Amino acid sequence: MKDLLGGLLVLVLVFGGGYCTGKHYEQEAQQAEVDRLNTEARAKEAALEAAVTTTANALRVTNEKAKLAKNSAMLLLTVALSSCASKRPAPYKPPQIPPLPQEVVEEKHQPNLVQKLEKLFSQ
Numbered sequence: 001m002k003d004l005l006g007g008l009l010v011l012v013l014v015f016g017g018g019y020c021t022g023k024h025y026e027q028e029a030q031q032a033e034v035d036r037l038n039t040e041a042r043a044k045e046a047a048l049e050a051a052v053t054t055t056a057n058a059l060r061v062t063n064e065k066a067k068l069a070k071n072s073a074m075l076l077l078t079v080a081l082s083s084c085a086s087k088r089p090a091p092y093k094p095p096q097i098p099p100l101p102q103e104v105v106e107e108k109h110q111p112n113l114v115q116k117l118e119k120l121f122s123q
Helices: 002-084 102-109 112-122
Strands: none
Touching: none
């Protein structure tokens, strides 16, 4: 009976030791995978941070240029308005059209077709 209990105790200790050792190895493997995934995530995070920083800098520069352009346009408009504020525009004067020569006026009033027909019948 002692041998049976001793064998049973050895069997429990072997399985218990194997179970604890397996848990330890599994925990180490999981920790290694967590470390690998954390390293990948940090690399992706650094790449995204660089992209966001680049985009933010480009947007800031573009915004500054737009503000400068707006300010310079407003300044030019203000200067133009202040310099022309006291001046009134000249009144509109229609252009003078010279009269047509008398030959052109007479030619337009005479029907060409009638003259051509008279020349044909007179021959």
